[in-house]
Amino acid sequence: xxxxxxxxxxxxxxxxxxAVIKCTYSDSASNYFPWYKQELGKRxxxxxxxxxxxxxKKDQRIAVTLNKTAKHFSLHITETQPEDSAVYFCxxxxxxxxxxxxxxxxxxxxxxxx
Amino acid sequence: SQTxxxxxxxxxxxxxxxxxxxxxxxxxxxxxLYWYRQAAGRGLQLLFYSVGIGQISSEVPQNLSASRxxxxxxxxxxxxxxxxxxxxYLCAWDTYSGNVSPLHFGNGTRLTVT
Numbered sequence: 001x002x003x004x005x006x007x008x009x010x011x012x013x014x015x016x017x018x019a020v021i022k023c024t025y026s027d028s029a030s031n032y033f034p035w036y037k038q039e040l041g042k043r044x045x046x047x048x049x050x051x052x053x054x055x056x057k058k059d060q061r062i063a064v065t066l067n068k069t070a071k072h073f074s075l076h077i078t079e080t081q082p083e084d085s086a087v088y089f090c091x092x093x094x095x096x097x098x099x100x101x102x103x104x105x106x107x108x109x110x111x112x113x114x
Numbered sequence: 115s116q117t118x119x120x121x122x123x124x125x126x127x128x129x130x131x132x133x134x135x136x137x138x139x140x141x142x143x144x145x146x147l148y149w150y151r152q153a154a155g156r157g158l159q160l161l162f163y164s165v166g167i168g169q170i171s172s173e174v175p176q177n178l179s180a181s182r183x184x185x186x187x188x189x190x191x192x193x194x195x196x197x198x199x200x201x202x203y204l205c206a207w208d209t210y211s212g213n214v215s216p217l218h219f220g221n222g223t224r225l226t227v228t
Contacts, residue, residue, distance in 0.1 A: 032214040043204060043219040044158065051214065089157060095214045098165045099146045101173070102217055104158040 002027040004092050006105025013080050014113055021108045023090035024072040030092040032100060033066060033073045038087045038107075047088075048075070080112045116141035120205045120220030127227055133178075133192040135223050137205030140186065145207040147188040148217070149180055152202040164188060165210070200227045 003026040013019050025033075034049035050057045050064045050073065057064050061080075066073040073092075077084055087109050091102040120137045127133060139145050149161040160173045162180035170180050177196060181189045188205055205220040 034216060041224075043221050046216050046218070049216060093214070098210060099148075099163050099171075100208060100214050100217065101148075101160055101163060102158075103160075106157040 002030060002092055002094065002103040004090060004103050004105045006090050006108060008108060009106065010109045010111070012111045012113060015080060015082060017080055019075075019077045019080055019084070019110055019112075021075045021088055021090070021110075022072060023074070023092075023105050024070075025092040025103075026071070027092070027094055028068075028071060029094045031095055032093045033064070034091050034102070035062075035064060035075050036089045036091065036104075038089065040086075044089060077110075080110075082112050082114065085110055085112045116207075116218070118205060118207055118218060118220040120223060122223055123221065124224045125226070127195050127225065129197055129227055130194050133190070133195055133199070133225070135190040135203055135205075135225075137188045137190075137220055138186055139207045142186070142207070142209055144185060145209050147182060148206040148208075149188065149190050150204045150206060150219075152204060152222075154201070158204065162190070195227045197227050200225055 006023045031052035036044035037047045038044040048062050048064050050066050061078045063076040087107045089107050090105040093100045093102045117140045148163045150158045152158050164170050164182040178192050203223045206217050208215045208217045
């Protein structure tokens, strides 16, 4: 089955700096790669996603890049703010035509310091 | 708009007791439904998914079971809880539209088995 590795496990940046989180996946047939943000005690919330036919996607301060050849994808957050502090999860799935079974990375705890 | 309801929010149960967690989705028909578990400080593990009424697929062998008695209702059960069943249980949904749609999570149930 799919295996997703995520690093770093913790990341501390100063407010205004950029943060980069990287993930690799094992199944070359995976075609959907979402990123979730989870604040303490709350549900994961989708912040951005990318499909295998796209190499990069941007939404304001957040961007995701995908390298299908190397089987890795990254989340980039620019001009970080204290409210960006949370745990971020990457995920990958191979859409089977019915259900999309996401395999999640182990998460990155991002701390934005003043 | 679509909403997902999950209850209870927190639950403390003794070892050996039964479990029933319920999840309902509003505002959509024939959703794919999922149960994920998140151990403390860990990633999200897919437990069960369902593509239709009465159709349940199990991803991880354990003493838990799932049922889908109605189109928008998903239930997670156990006859006898173990200490290792403690965790944050998240119901989620997406829809089949010929392509991948984002996965949305409920607010979760924090289960502590004592």
